[in-house]
Amino acid sequence: MIRFNKPSITNLEEKYLIDSLHNGIHSGDGKYTKRVYELFKQLFGIENMLLTTSGTDALEMASILANLAPGDEVITPSFTFSSTVNAFLLRGAKSVFCDIREDTFNIDENKIEALITEKTKAIYAVDYAGVPCEMDTINEIAHKYDLVVIEDAAQAVGSTYKGRYAGTLSEYGCFSFHETKNFSMGEGGAIVVNLEDQMDRAEIIREKGTNRRQLLAGLVDKYTWHDIGSSFLPSDLLAAMLTAQLERYDEIYKKRMKIWNTYYRGLSELEQDKLLRLPIIPENVGHNAHMFKILLPTEEIRKDLIDRLKEKNIMAHICYVPLHSSPYGISMGNKVEDCPVTEEVGKTGLRLPLHAGLTEEDAMYVIKSIKEVLG
Numbered sequence: 001m002i003r004f005n006k007p008s009i010t011n012l013e014e015k016y017l018i019d020s021l022h023n024g025i026h027s028g029d030g031k032y033t034k035r036v037y038e039l040f041k042q043l044f045g046i047e048n049m050l051l052t053t054s055g056t057d058a059l060e061m062a063s064i065l066a067n068l069a070p071g072d073e074v075i076t077p078s079f080t081f082s083s084t085v086n087a088f089l090l091r092g093a094k095s096v097f098c099d100i101r102e103d104t105f106n107i108d109e110n111k112i113e114a115l116i117t118e119k120t121k122a123i124y125a126v127d128y129a130g131v132p133c134e135m136d137t138i139n140e141i142a143h144k145y146d147l148v149v150i151e152d153a154a155q156a157v158g159s160t161y162k163g164r165y166a167g168t169l170s171e172y173g174c175f176s177f178h179e180t181k182n183f184s185m186g187e188g189g190a191i192v193v194n195l196e197d198q199m200d201r202a203e204i205i206r207e208k209g210t211n212r213r214q215l216l217a218g219l220v221d222k223y224t225w226h227d228i229g230s231s232f233l234p235s236d237l238l239a240a241m242l243t244a245q246l247e248r249y250d251e252i253y254k255k256r257m258k259i260w261n262t263y264y265r266g267l268s269e270l271e272q273d274k275l276l277r278l279p280i281i282p283e284n285v286g287h288n289a290h291m292f293k294i295l296l297p298t299e300e301i302r303k304d305l306i307d308r309l310k311e312k313n314i315m316a317h318i319c320y321v322p323l324h325s326s327p328y329g330i331s332m333g334n335k336v337e338d339c340p341v342t343e344e345v346g347k348t349g350l351r352l353p354l355h356a357g358l359t360e361e362d363a364m365y366v367i368k369s370i371k372e373v374l375g
């Protein structure tokens with residue numbers, strides 16, 4: 001069976017988890033959480049970061065930090081996970097869906113400005129498949145209209161845009177360490193606070209609205225309620241697992257990239273024959289091999305391919321079901337035709353199995369099987 005995804009676990013994850021269990025603290029902000037921060041600094045130069053209980057929670061924290069409120073409008077792609085949009089709907093803000101680019105499937109920066117009204121307060125940009133958005137343009141638009149930009153970099157840990165790391169490209173960056181991502185702590189995430197003066201508030205929001213972290217740091221002698229917040233701080237046990245994953249950064253990255261490149265080379269003749277479309281990576285982007293996605297000519301061909309790969313014990317999955325045309329999206333007054341590119345990619349996109357445990361032979365078997373079905 002070629003599984004779609006499988007976390008890469010070694011003795012190191014086991015060692016740190018057991019150490020954390022017996023010798024660490026089990027609540028948050030213990031020695032492993034601190035090691036995760038050191039590793040982010042070493043690997044990507046990222047410093048103002050807070051671990052969270054999920055990528056979803058990092059996005060929700062960003063909405064609180066951006067002071068989103070009822071009556072506000074937020075521009076976001078519909079081609080994303082529900083968490084991106086729930087994050088600001090929970091604050092009472094309204095979603096305004098923007099279509100995506102045909103090459104990267106990221107928000108189409110050229111279609112943002114037409115959607116801006118007096119109520120627009122923020123843009124949530126999603127780095128789909130670990131490929132960062134055209135952030136300089138998005139930030140320029142945001143600057144012109146005084147909007148906050150939140151980068152949903154859930155899938156983009158380690159990716160770069162013009163040499164800068166994903167997560168650092170706007171006011172707030174949000175990562176996910178869910179088991180389906182490149183680096184896992186089971187369930188978890190992080191927020192990168194790129195506005196230095198917001199870091200204290202971020203710490204308070206993450207700790208149920210209290211300044212408990214200042215107490216732990218010895219800065220105050222008692223802690224109390226300062227703001228709204230929630231329980232966004234993850235257990236140090238989970239940070240132990242993430243520490244091991246990040247210490248194996250090069251190994252995991254190289255293994256994923258090898259499979260990604262094997263797929264790319266192996267399927268290119270099918271692209272020449274117009275039987276599928278391969279991923280397109282802009283020149284100014286360094287991607288992290290999070291996902292290998294192809295576009296099929298029609299929805300029927302995609303369904304047939306999924307079924308026939310399943311018969312060959314290969315698990316391939318569709319990309320997103322667009323949010324604007326989902327039952328909830330329609331109930332909010334969105335129309336299917338609002339985002340035509342998103343609709344098309346939602347019908348014809350397919351993700352191939354990709355994880356660090358796949359071998360070159362596995363990838364060759366997937367390629368051979370796709371050729372048999374499509375050829």
Ligand SMILES: Cc1ncc(COP(=O)(O)O)c(C=O)c1O
Nearest residue numbers: 054055056081083154176177178
């Ligand atoms: C683009 C995007 N945003 C947000 C999330 C939510 O992350 P998590 O599952 O860690 O809550 C995910 C992960 O599934 C995602 O892919």
